Amino acid sequence: MKNNKIIEIKNLEKSFYRRSVLGGKKVIPVLRNINFDIKQEEVFNLVGESGCGKTTTGKIIAGLIHPTSGEVLYRGKNIWDMKKQEFKKYRKAVQMIHQDPYASLNPMKQVYDILSAPLFRHDIVKSRNEAREKVLELLETVGMTPPKDFIDKYPHELSGGQRQRIVIARALTINPEFIVADEAVSMLDVSIRLSVIELLSNLKEKFGVAFLFITHDLAMAKYFGWHGRIAVMYVGKIVELGPTPEVIDNPLHPYTKALLAAIPEPDPEINKKKKMMKLRSLDIPNLMDLPSGCKFHPRCPFWIEGKCDKVEPELVEIEKGHFVACHLFDK
Numbered sequence: 001m002k003n004n005k006i007i008e009i010k011n012l013e014k015s016f017y018r019r020s021v022l023g024g025k026k027v028i029p030v031l032r033n034i035n036f037d038i039k040q041e042e043v044f045n046l047v048g049e050s051g052c053g054k055t056t057t058g059k060i061i062a063g064l065i066h067p068t069s070g071e072v073l074y075r076g077k078n079i080w081d082m083k084k085q086e087f088k089k090y091r092k093a094v095q096m097i098h099q100d101p102y103a104s105l106n107p108m109k110q111v112y113d114i115l116s117a118p119l120f121r122h123d124i125v126k127s128r129n130e131a132r133e134k135v136l137e138l139l140e141t142v143g144m145t146p147p148k149d150f151i152d153k154y155p156h157e158l159s160g161g162q163r164q165r166i167v168i169a170r171a172l173t174i175n176p177e178f179i180v181a182d183e184a185v186s187m188l189d190v191s192i193r194l195s196v197i198e199l200l201s202n203l204k205e206k207f208g209v210a211f212l213f214i215t216h217d218l219a220m221a222k223y224f225g226w227h228g229r230i231a232v233m234y235v236g237k238i239v240e241l242g243p244t245p246e247v248i249d250n251p252l253h254p255y256t257k258a259l260l261a262a263i264p265e266p267d268p269e270i271n272k273k274k275k276m277m278k279l280r281s282l283d284i285p286n287l288m289d290l291p292s293g294c295k296f297h298p299r300c301p302f303w304i305e306g307k308c309d310k311v312e313p314e315l316v317e318i319e320k321g322h323f324v325a326c327h328l329f330d331k
Contacts, residue, residue: 005075006178006210007038007061007094012070014056018288024252028287030056032236034070035315040180043211043228045221045244047259049284054214055237056174058180061085061212062096092122099183101163104242104262105155111135111166112151138169144201161192162222168199178210185220197224219263222248229321233328235285238315242322252324254300256283277301294327 010036030157031053039042046054054100059065061072062077071078074090082090098104105114115138115195116131116321118124127133132151139147140164144197155163171179174254181200201224204331211228215221222244232240232255240253251257258277265274279299285291291298297308307327 002200004040005037005073005260006040007131007212008073008076008218009034009036009057009061011035012057012060014053014065014069014074015061015068018122019330026288028322030236030287031060034236034238035211035307036212036238036241038212040177041204041208041309043213043225045219045228045322046212046214046233047216047221048233049237051207051287052233052283054216055182057233058096058182058212058214062094062180063091064096072118075180077225081242087091092174093172093177094180095176095178097164097167097171097182097303100187101160101167104167107155108136110152110154111139111158111272114153114166115139115170115173116156118170124174131168134173137173141168141172141203142169146167146186159197160188164188164196168196168203172203172207175207176209178211180214182214183216184213186215193220194223198223218248218259224311232259234289235287235290237295238323239296239325240323241315242319246319250322252318252322252329253296254328255296295326304328 014031016028016030017250018028019025028083034057036044037184044086046057048054060067066080072080074093079087079090093296095313112132112135115135118132119131125134135151136147139150143267144150144162144165146298150162184200185196188196204211213221228244230244231243232247234255239258240247241250247256248260251260258279261274261277278301280298282299284316285295285298293309293311295311300308303309304327313325313327315323316329318329
């Protein structure tokens with residue numbers, strides 16, 4: 001795998017504001033001091049519970065929303081400092097696969113219209129016949145065969161798995177370098193999740209695309225991104241980051257351990273022997289009223305009174321390439 005970085009995130013923060021009936025506004029800190037990079041052709045997994053800020057991170061990287069502060073660098077240049085033509089080139093290089101394939105497709109458009117629009121927008125094709133041939137080729141690439149059976153259909157005429165393949169095909173229309181896959185299989189039946197993951201893996205190998213793979217399912221992250229890296233996010237902050245095999249086999253942060261313990265094993269005998277981590281609380285903190293110190297301490301069974309509840313730990317390197325934000329590893 002090439003070592004050059006395609007995306008760099010530096011001190012990224014994002015807050016939203018909620019207006020009160022009295023006229024004031026409450027700050028909601030969704031992302032706090034996020035730092036990581038994604039190398040060319042790498043799968044970078046971003047995992048965590050719902051509402052932790054994963055999708056917001058993905059949308060900021062894709063250039064869909066502005067951060068409150070911090071930088072998103074594409075090949076060393078901040079995307080928000082780019083001129084119009086530079087930003088257009090960036091938006092062509094970075095595409096997004098949304099969680100809900102039906103909501104992300106225009107129900108009034110046929111598959112041909114959906115997939116040909118980016119081709120015309122970026123001057124990849126010049127005529128309708130050329131566009132149709134390209135769309136048929138894309139459908140073939142994502143396993144929609146025979147493609148002529150699907151090109152004139154509407155989204156409601158397709159199954160969930162077929163719709164997600166159309167979304168993937170749309171992301172590939174303009175030959176991207178990097179794809180943000182936001183819960184790309186969570187809305188699909190379990191029986192077809194694996195086939196879509198296999199499709200993404202094959203496309204990665206064929207086209208050399210880098211992925212930000214956003215998921216709440218560590219098992220899926222393990223399967224798709226085993227040779228990449230993984231970042232574990234908790235209420236807007238990364239608490240552990242490292243090579244996927246290292247984080248899965250040797251988790252350091254108590255939250256990562258809790259996520260891994262929650263993964264069901266197919267063997268019932270293993271499940272019987274498996275020790276579940278008993279958290280102090282099952283409640284996720286309210287973003288509008290975050291606890292002091294480590295944000296996980298109200299749930300952590302290993303918390304240190306007077307330390308974890310007072311001082312928020314920084315993300316530090318414990319082993320080569322393996323970072324954790326936890327007072328249990330303070331020197």
